[in-house]
Structures are given as C-alpha cells and as structure tokens.
Amino acid sequence: MDIEFDDDGWTAIHHCVAADRELLMSIEKYVTTNEEYLEVETKDKFMRTPLLLAVEKNKTKSVEKLIQLGARVNAIDNLNHGIVEICAMTENLELLHHFIEMNHADLDVWKRIIKFLSADTDNEAEKAALILGRLTKDSESEIKCDNPHWEPFVKTGGISAIVKVCKSSCGDNVKSLNVGILNNIIPYTSVPDQFSKAGGIKVLLSLINRGLKGAYTPALNTIREITGSSGELAAQVNDAGFAQICVKILNKPDKVPVDALANAVLTAGNIASVSKSLQNALSGTPGMFEALHSLFEHPQFQTCVQLLMALTKTIGKIVENNAENQTMCIDAGGASPLIMVSRANKYRDLQTTAINALYLLSLNNVHATKRILDEGAVMPLMQILKKSRALSLQEAISLTLWSLAGNDINEKRFMASQMGVNMLIEFLGVAGSSADNLNSIGAAGLGVLAQGAHNKQKEIADSNGIQPLVRQLRSSNTNVVTSVIQTLRHLCIGIGFVTNTQNQTVIAQSRGLKFLVALMAHSKAELIQVESAITLGAIALGHQENIASLRENPDFSFLHMIKLLYSNNDKVKVLASTALAIFSFNSVPQQKEIADCGSVRWYNFAPFLESKDDIAAINTAFQVVVLSRVIPDKEPAISSAEGIKVLVDRLEKTTNDATRALAADCIARLAHTRAGVPSAMVSIKVVQHLCNLLKLQNEQVRGTAAIALGYLSFDHAAERELLHICRDEPQLIHAIKYYTKNHKLSPAFLEGWKHCMHVGLPGKIEGVSEYVHGLSQKIANTFMKPPKELNTALQTLTEEPGTSRSHSHHQSSRASQLLATIHDDMSQIQARSMHSSRITRHSRNTIPSSQNLIGSRSPLSQDPGPSISQQSLVSSVEITTAP
Incomplete structure (x- = not known):
C-alpha cells in the first residue's frame, strides 16, 4: 500500500508523532499495517524519520514506542543529524540522558556527541559544547566530583577533541564553551595528565594570554587544578610561560573577574610549592611581587576575602624556606599589606592565613624580621593573641612572634614576657591539630623566661607550670619533648649553676626524674637521651634526695x-x-x-x-x-x-653574643669550684674581659658577665682588679649591683667601693691611672706630715678597702713597694712641700670634677675631697701599682 504525503511532505505517522497528545496506538497501528511507515522520511528539507521527528518534538513515549517497534536509532536526516545531534541542537538533556542510559548497541552516544564538537558550523559546535557542558557538570548534591559522565567522555577521546577545537579557527564562543567542559572534568583522576599529553597546557595558556572573552574564569580555574594535581604538571605550566602571563593578568585587575584573579594567584602558589627552583622562577619574573602587593591596595579588593586569601597563601608559598625570596618580597613592600590583613578580625581564616604568611616571610631571615618589626607587627599580633581563643589563630600568631624573635634570647625573652607565663602554660595543655606547635612554643617560652640574671623560675613554679611540663615529656613530638627537657633544666639551675632547690624537688615529686631516666635509657633518639641526661644532672645538682632517687633507679647509670x-x-x-x-x-x-x-x-x-x-x-x-x-x-x-x-x-x-653569654656563664660556674681555678682565670685577665662585656647592649651578656664578676670578686686579686677598673669607669658598678642583686657579690669588694666613694676618688683623668689619682688625693694631705706619720698613712692607703692590714701577704708586698717608692723620693717631696701646698690649693679650683670626666654625675662627684693637680703628682712621685 502506497504511503500518502500532504502538502508539507508529512505522512499520517509524522502527524501522529508531532501531535500534542502522543498517539501511541495510532503509531503502532500504522507500523503494523505497513512497516514502511517506521522509516518513512518527510519530503521537506530535513527528511526525518518518525523517530528523528519524535526526538525533535521531545516526545519521549513516542520515541520509546518507535524504538520498540524496531526503528533505526542510527538514522540521520538531510542535515546529517541523528537523534544525538538533534538532542544537542534542541538542548534536550533529559532525552539525551535517556539514550545514554539505554546503551543501545547501534547507538554510540558519546562518540557522536564528541564528534559533533568539531561540527562544520559554529552554531552546531556551540550546541554540542553546551549540551556536553551540562552533561559533564557536577550534580547539585553536596558531594563534588560525583558526575558519572566524565569517564566515558574521557575514554571516548573527549579531551583530544577539546584541544583540537581550541586550536582550530572556530569562534571564540565555541572555544570558551569547550574550556568550560574541560573545567568540569579537570578535577577527576587522570584528566590533567591526559590533557597535558594532548598538548593542552600551551593551548590553554595561549587562550588566556590573548584575553579570550569568557574563558578567563574557567581557563584559570583549570590551570589551577592542573598545577595542584602534580608537581610535574606544575613545572610544565611554568615552562609554558605562566609567570609572565600571571603578571600581565594581575596588572589589569579591572578587566579580569575577581575569581579569575584569585585562580591566577593560587596557580602561582601551586607552582611555588613544588620546589625552590620554581619558587625562584616566579620571584625572578619581573614585577611579580609588585603585582601581588598592588592587589592588596586596590580599593575594589580590600574587602574581597576570596582574593585576599589567595594572595596571602601564595606569598607564603613563594617565600617559604627561601631566604632570597623572603628578602625580595620584603623589599618590594610585602610586610605592610600582610600586617594590614592580619587585623581583619571579621574573617578568622583570612586573618590566620595572613599571619602564617608573615611567619613564613620572617622565618630565619634577619633582614625580613627587622622590616616586619619596624612596621609595628608585634603589638597588634599580641593584642589579637590575648583576645582570641581560636587555636588555629593562636598557633599562627605564636609561630610568627617566635619567628620574629629570631635566635636572640633577649628578643625571645621579650616575646615570652609579652605572652605571659599563664598563657605559655595554657599552651602546654593544648591538644589536637595545633598541639605540637603550641606545646613547643609554650615550653620554649617558659625556658627563656627561666634563664638570665633576673629569671622567672619562681613565678613559673608558683603558676603551677612544672606539672604541665612534666606531662609533656610523654609527647610523641620530638621537638616538644626536647624543648620541655631543656626548660626543666633551666628551671633548676641559673647562671653559674645556682640551683633552685624548690623546683628540683617539685620536678622530682611530679615524676620528672622517672620520665627523664626512661628517656635517657630507652629513647631511640640520641639527642633526647643526652638532653635528658643533662637535665637529670641539673635536677640532682646539690640535691641529695634527688641524687639518692637516681641511685635507686635501676635504669640510671653514668x-x-x-x-x-x-x-x-x-x-x-x-x-x-x-x-x-x-x-x-x-x-x-x-x-x-x-x-x-x-x-x-x-x-x-x-x-x-x-x-x-x-x-x-x-x-x-x-x-x-x-x-x-x-x-x-x-x-x-x-x-x-x-x-x-x-x-x-x-x-x-668572640663577637657573638650567645657565645659571650655562654663563656661568661662557664666562668661564673668555675668561679665557685675548687681553689685555684678563679685565680688562674684572673691571672689571664678574665676580669677585664668580663668588664668589657658590661658595656655591651645585650642584656643576657651583661647579666651573665656581672654575675661572673660577682663570684670572682671573692678572689683577692680579682677584687683588686675589679675595684681598679670600676674606679676608671664608675658606671660599671651599677651594672654589677643590678644584675647580682639575687646572686653573690663579695662584701669586701662592696666595702672597698664604699671606701672609694668616701674618699672621693673621681673618674679617670687623662694620662694618669685612676688608682694613682685616687691615692694622690690622700697623699696631698700628708705632704706636711713627719715621715713616721706619712709611712702610717701610706700603709693604710695601700691596704685593700674594707680589709685589715694583715688581710693578705700580697697586700703587704704592695704596701712595701709603695712605701719604698715614697721613701726614695721623700727628700724631694719635703723640699717641694711648700710648692705642692700651693698647687694643691690651686687644684681645688681647677681640677675637673668626676661629673665632667665621665659625662654624667656619679657617686664620686658627691664628695671629691682634697686633690692635687696631675702635674704636681707626676713631678713629685712615681707610684707603681699592682695590676
């Protein structure tokens, strides 16, 4: 039976398929009556079968009925479109899903749709890209990367097809849509690697470089994903010229979407995190740091958390453990914007990231640290630390402050003092992801506070800081354990091995001895073993009960x-x-x-x-x-x-302050060991060297040197030499007294100094030793006395201040030398007595006061006493003094 067509070239079955109501029974009747109806084509420009027409009209039930009746699923129309292509052209995603799930043997949906990406016309290629973009996009569920279509798309050659399209002469919109497909599938396993093998990295960067409209965001997001997937791919992106493109993008922020800027910045961070060479490749790109820093100051982005987060993260990655990059970044003005962002109290994550970047910028870099300190970073950070209870933020701030302190113990002491003993003890009790860093800083902070001339050993103990420290000996973190062991040691002994008996007892009662012996005997790390041994020695030093406890421990042995x-x-x-x-x-x-x-x-x-x-x-x-x-x-x-x-x-x-402090401490210890050791040190001018340290700015060095001098002052020779030096430089006595107020200082030395003050010995006069000048003031009053009285007076003067005449044999020898010298010139002195008397009276009006000599008022200037001029003293007598 012949099939009749109407004026439009349609048959009855075509009208049944296109009807508003799907006439499934009529479709079946026509086909069963005449099988030719199943594949009959319209006689119009499309020449479509009933199945193709049903797909175009989105008649799902009619499509299913026709396929059930045996319609060819691979039929094509006059435009070379099959059911897949028609779905794409009509953007019928639901029906295309249906064909995919049908998995018909004669219909390779993925092969056809991917081939359609390279269609001859931009319109068709756009439609194919649009439908594929929707197919490959993640579902709207909370689970990301759960789209089932990425894998068949990739296996069927979808990535190569995208690269081919992006390299072709098709329109920019087609290319942008293909980049969008790539952006959808790039997070999935193996996609970045396959994209790289297809040569896609250079193609994609070229699109970004020429400013492809609509492609900035998906393209830069794709590049970010690629660089984050593996170090090898990140290196390839860098080799393809990403750094220069990045600087170009960052320098035109008004023309690039914010999320694209953020992705460009994050890509740089991904590259930098791979290796030092890639860090240097980025930092060596002209204008990189300047471009990054300029975005902080751009008015449009100062409240853009997304971009600021990207910037702080990336700067941290570029400078991490790279001294050259740290310096380059800081010299390009990197400190100020990070400090500014660190004050963003509304955004805790951003604040934490910015502070972490400051930490990485300052770590082990003196130059960067100084610049950050000069920018005033400490006080704002300290204020945030004391207000915040967020552990991640506390961790970031504490690490940064500790890094800014550097290796200088005085700076660390300042930082620890600002944090406060109670906060440092709180850090010891922290658990979780931030535990190790906070535990370590807590222990180290308490450790530096427990050191020095004016330590806080008692305050730490009174604040119940010892027990938390002992508990941390069981930490699994080696750095924490090491820091705790050292801090316990400092709590027990101070400069010169002065012990804190109370702290030694508390540590032992808190089972500290037991834990330390176990660490010494059984730790796998030699440094832990030996540090434990040192601390055991400190806890047992001079403490008989602790020594007895160690002897009773079967694991303890020398x-x-x-x-x-x-x-x-x-x-x-x-x-x-x-x-x-x-x-x-x-x-x-x-x-x-x-x-x-x-x-x-x-x-x-x-x-x-x-x-x-x-x-x-x-x-x-x-x-x-x-x-x-x-x-x-x-x-x-x-x-x-x-x-x-x-x-x-x-x-x-040595010129190193830490070394100076250690040497002075060792001298302080040896100054109160066995007899003869202090004298041996004094004989090679240790007193002068220590006095030189009192003039330095370093607090730790001055304090340690002063305490060492305090112990040495019990040696007679050291006492005399120290008095002699202090007469030349009276300001030194104030430093010695200040730092030794909790330590020992010879009473004889103090009496000697009081004697100097009483007789009014001034400071140093040019050309004459202070000691000689001091003696001259008393001698001036004795010139007119008989020889017998003069001998007695001189012998009194040459005795050590504050001691008896029989104090030592050396004193007698010194007195004898002085007396012999005076007696040799006695006749000359008596002959010129009247002349000397006149000079003496004149000198009271002309000799410089000690205040003028040393530049500031000293105790000596309060009672200058009688004096004679330098000229009179030198011309009258020559006095040889002991060193």
Missing part, C-alpha cells in the same frame, strides 16, 4: 652518658660530656662514680677544644676543668689549665 661520648654525632658527644660535668660539679662522690665507670679519656675532649665552633669549644673547656680529676690520661692541673685558657681566649675573641 654508663649511658659515657656511651654517648662515642656517638657519631659531634653535638651528642659535647652534650654527653656536659652531662658528666654537671654531675661532677662540686661533687667528689659522683666524680668517683664516673671514674669507676671508666672510658673517659682526654681524646674525648681534645678535638673540641680546637673546634671552629665556639659553643662546642667553650662547653668543652668548662668540662675539662670540672672533669679533670676523672680523666686518667691527663694531669688534672694541665687539663684544667688548658680548659681555662681556651675558655678565656674564646671569651676575648
């Missing part, structure tokens, strides 16, 4: 420390001998116990005495003096002498 003397790590060797030295310090019984263990030999120490490392040499010098009696292959006197010489030599030559 053999552990001796074994560490033979470590392959030089630092461990030096620390092991330090532990032995602390246990031996002023303790003959423990020296014998160490000697009984054996294996301590001179060669354990000799190499370090000549080391270029001043810290190692100074520590070893102290050790050989203390341990001289337990080193069997070296005479104690010789080992002590060598140690003292090295110690004083290093003190004289």
Whole structure:
C-alpha cells in the first residue's frame, strides 16, 4: 500500500508523532499495517524519520514506542543529524540522558556527541559544547566530583577533541564553551595528565594570554587544578610561560573577574610549592611581587576575602624556606599589606592565613624580621593573641612572634614576657591539630623566661607550670619533648649553676626524674637521651634526695652518658660530656662514680677544644676543668689549665653574643669550684674581659658577665682588679649591683667601693691611672706630715678597702713597694712641700670634677675631697701599682 504525503511532505505517522497528545496506538497501528511507515522520511528539507521527528518534538513515549517497534536509532536526516545531534541542537538533556542510559548497541552516544564538537558550523559546535557542558557538570548534591559522565567522555577521546577545537579557527564562543567542559572534568583522576599529553597546557595558556572573552574564569580555574594535581604538571605550566602571563593578568585587575584573579594567584602558589627552583622562577619574573602587593591596595579588593586569601597563601608559598625570596618580597613592600590583613578580625581564616604568611616571610631571615618589626607587627599580633581563643589563630600568631624573635634570647625573652607565663602554660595543655606547635612554643617560652640574671623560675613554679611540663615529656613530638627537657633544666639551675632547690624537688615529686631516666635509657633518639641526661644532672645538682632517687633507679647509670661520648654525632658527644660535668660539679662522690665507670679519656675532649665552633669549644673547656680529676690520661692541673685558657681566649675573641653569654656563664660556674681555678682565670685577665662585656647592649651578656664578676670578686686579686677598673669607669658598678642583686657579690669588694666613694676618688683623668689619682688625693694631705706619720698613712692607703692590714701577704708586698717608692723620693717631696701646698690649693679650683670626666654625675662627684693637680703628682712621685 502506497504511503500518502500532504502538502508539507508529512505522512499520517509524522502527524501522529508531532501531535500534542502522543498517539501511541495510532503509531503502532500504522507500523503494523505497513512497516514502511517506521522509516518513512518527510519530503521537506530535513527528511526525518518518525523517530528523528519524535526526538525533535521531545516526545519521549513516542520515541520509546518507535524504538520498540524496531526503528533505526542510527538514522540521520538531510542535515546529517541523528537523534544525538538533534538532542544537542534542541538542548534536550533529559532525552539525551535517556539514550545514554539505554546503551543501545547501534547507538554510540558519546562518540557522536564528541564528534559533533568539531561540527562544520559554529552554531552546531556551540550546541554540542553546551549540551556536553551540562552533561559533564557536577550534580547539585553536596558531594563534588560525583558526575558519572566524565569517564566515558574521557575514554571516548573527549579531551583530544577539546584541544583540537581550541586550536582550530572556530569562534571564540565555541572555544570558551569547550574550556568550560574541560573545567568540569579537570578535577577527576587522570584528566590533567591526559590533557597535558594532548598538548593542552600551551593551548590553554595561549587562550588566556590573548584575553579570550569568557574563558578567563574557567581557563584559570583549570590551570589551577592542573598545577595542584602534580608537581610535574606544575613545572610544565611554568615552562609554558605562566609567570609572565600571571603578571600581565594581575596588572589589569579591572578587566579580569575577581575569581579569575584569585585562580591566577593560587596557580602561582601551586607552582611555588613544588620546589625552590620554581619558587625562584616566579620571584625572578619581573614585577611579580609588585603585582601581588598592588592587589592588596586596590580599593575594589580590600574587602574581597576570596582574593585576599589567595594572595596571602601564595606569598607564603613563594617565600617559604627561601631566604632570597623572603628578602625580595620584603623589599618590594610585602610586610605592610600582610600586617594590614592580619587585623581583619571579621574573617578568622583570612586573618590566620595572613599571619602564617608573615611567619613564613620572617622565618630565619634577619633582614625580613627587622622590616616586619619596624612596621609595628608585634603589638597588634599580641593584642589579637590575648583576645582570641581560636587555636588555629593562636598557633599562627605564636609561630610568627617566635619567628620574629629570631635566635636572640633577649628578643625571645621579650616575646615570652609579652605572652605571659599563664598563657605559655595554657599552651602546654593544648591538644589536637595545633598541639605540637603550641606545646613547643609554650615550653620554649617558659625556658627563656627561666634563664638570665633576673629569671622567672619562681613565678613559673608558683603558676603551677612544672606539672604541665612534666606531662609533656610523654609527647610523641620530638621537638616538644626536647624543648620541655631543656626548660626543666633551666628551671633548676641559673647562671653559674645556682640551683633552685624548690623546683628540683617539685620536678622530682611530679615524676620528672622517672620520665627523664626512661628517656635517657630507652629513647631511640640520641639527642633526647643526652638532653635528658643533662637535665637529670641539673635536677640532682646539690640535691641529695634527688641524687639518692637516681641511685635507686635501676635504669640510671653514668654508663649511658659515657656511651654517648662515642656517638657519631659531634653535638651528642659535647652534650654527653656536659652531662658528666654537671654531675661532677662540686661533687667528689659522683666524680668517683664516673671514674669507676671508666672510658673517659682526654681524646674525648681534645678535638673540641680546637673546634671552629665556639659553643662546642667553650662547653668543652668548662668540662675539662670540672672533669679533670676523672680523666686518667691527663694531669688534672694541665687539663684544667688548658680548659681555662681556651675558655678565656674564646671569651676575648668572640663577637657573638650567645657565645659571650655562654663563656661568661662557664666562668661564673668555675668561679665557685675548687681553689685555684678563679685565680688562674684572673691571672689571664678574665676580669677585664668580663668588664668589657658590661658595656655591651645585650642584656643576657651583661647579666651573665656581672654575675661572673660577682663570684670572682671573692678572689683577692680579682677584687683588686675589679675595684681598679670600676674606679676608671664608675658606671660599671651599677651594672654589677643590678644584675647580682639575687646572686653573690663579695662584701669586701662592696666595702672597698664604699671606701672609694668616701674618699672621693673621681673618674679617670687623662694620662694618669685612676688608682694613682685616687691615692694622690690622700697623699696631698700628708705632704706636711713627719715621715713616721706619712709611712702610717701610706700603709693604710695601700691596704685593700674594707680589709685589715694583715688581710693578705700580697697586700703587704704592695704596701712595701709603695712605701719604698715614697721613701726614695721623700727628700724631694719635703723640699717641694711648700710648692705642692700651693698647687694643691690651686687644684681645688681647677681640677675637673668626676661629673665632667665621665659625662654624667656619679657617686664620686658627691664628695671629691682634697686633690692635687696631675702635674704636681707626676713631678713629685712615681707610684707603681699592682695590676
């Protein structure tokens, strides 16, 4: 039976398919009556079968009925469109989903739709890209990257098709839509790598570089995803010239969407995080830091959290552990914008990120640290720290402040003081993701506060800081444990090995001894073992109960420390001998116990005495003096002498404040050990060297030097020399008294100084020693006395201030020398007595006061006493004084 067509070229079945109501029974009747109806084509320009017409009209049930009746699913019309292409042209995503799920053997949906991407006309290519963009887009569920269509698209060659389109001469809109498809699938596994292999990275960057309209956002997001997927791909993006393109984009912020700017910045961060060479590649790109910093100041972006977050993250990644980049960033003005953003109290995550960037910018870089400090970063950060209870923010601020303190103990002490003892103790109790950093800073902060001339050992103990420290000995973090061990040591001993008995007792009662012995005996890390041994020595130093507790512990033995003397790590060797030295310090019984263990030999120490490392040499010098009696292959006197010489030599030559402080501390310790050691140090001018340290700005150095001088002042020779120096520079006595108010200072020295003040000895006069000038003031009053009275007066003057005439043999010798000199010239003095008297009267009106001599009013200027001129003194007598 012939099929009839109407004037439009349609048959009855075509009208049934296109009807508003789907006439499924009529469709079936026509097909069963005449099978030719199933594939009959319209006689119009489209020439479509009933199935193709049903797809165009979105008649899903009719489509299903026709396919059920046997219609060809791969039929095409006069435009070379099949059911897949028609779905694309009509944007019928639902029906296209239906065909995909049908998975008909004669219909390869993915192959056809991907091929359609490269259609001859831009209109068709756009339609294909639009439908694929919708197919590959994530569902609106909360679970991202759960779209089921990305994998068949990729397996069917979708990525290569996209790259081909982007390289073609098609319109910009088509290319932008293809970039959008790529943006949808780029987060999925293997997609970035396949895109790279297809040569897509250079193609995509070229589109970005020429400013493809509508492609900035998806293209830069895709590049960000690629660089974040692997270091190798990030390197490829960099090699393709991303850095220059990035600077170009950042320099025209008004023409680029904010999210595109953010993605460009984040891409730079991804590249920088791969390696130092890529960091340098970015920082070496002209204008990179300037472009990044300019966005902070752009009025449009000052409240844009998305972009500010990207900027702070990326700057942190570019400068992290890279001193050159830190310096370049800071010199380009990087500190100020980060400090500004760190004050953004409304946005905690942004605030935390900015502060973390400051930390990475300052870490181990003195130049950057100084610039950040000069910008006034500390006080705002400290205010935020004290107000915030957010652990992540506290962690970021604490790390930054500690980094800004650098390696200088005085700066660290300032930072710790600003944080406060209570806050540092709170840090010790923190658990969770921020625990390790806060625990470590808490312990380290308490450690620096426990050191120094004016330490806070008592305040920390009174604030119940010892128990949290002891609990942290069980931490799994090595840095935390090491910091805690060192802090417990500082809580027990101060400068000169002055012990805090109360803290030693509390640590022992808190089971600190038990934990430390276990760490010394069983830790797998040698540094933990040796640090534990040193701290055990500090807790036991001079504390008989703790010493007894150690002896009762089966795990404790000096053999552990001796074994560490033979470590392959030089630092461990030096620390092991330090532990032995602390246990031996002023303790003959423990020296014998160490000697009984054996294996301590001179060669354990000799190499370090000549080391270029001043810290190692100074520590070893102290050790050989203390341990001289337990080193069997070296005479104690010789080992002590060598140690003292090295110690004083290093003190004289070093210019490092930390080294100076350590050397002065070791001298303070040795000043109250066995007899003869202080005198030996004094004989090689240690007093003068220590007095020189009192003139430095470093608080730790001045305090340690003052305390060392305080202990040395109990030696008669040191006392005399110190008085002599203080007469030249009276301001030094104030430093000595200030730093030794909680330590020891010889009463004889203080009496001597009072005597100087009483007689009115002024400061230094050019050309004459202070000591001689001081004596001259009293001699002037005795010139007219008989020889017998003069002898008595001179003998009194030459005695050490505050002591009796029989105080020492050396004093008598000194008096005799002075008397002999005076007697030799007595006739000359008497002959010129009248002349001297006139000069004396004249000098009272002309001699400079001590206030003018030293530039400021001193105690000496309060009672200048009688004096004679320098000319009169020199022409009358020559007095030779002891050093």
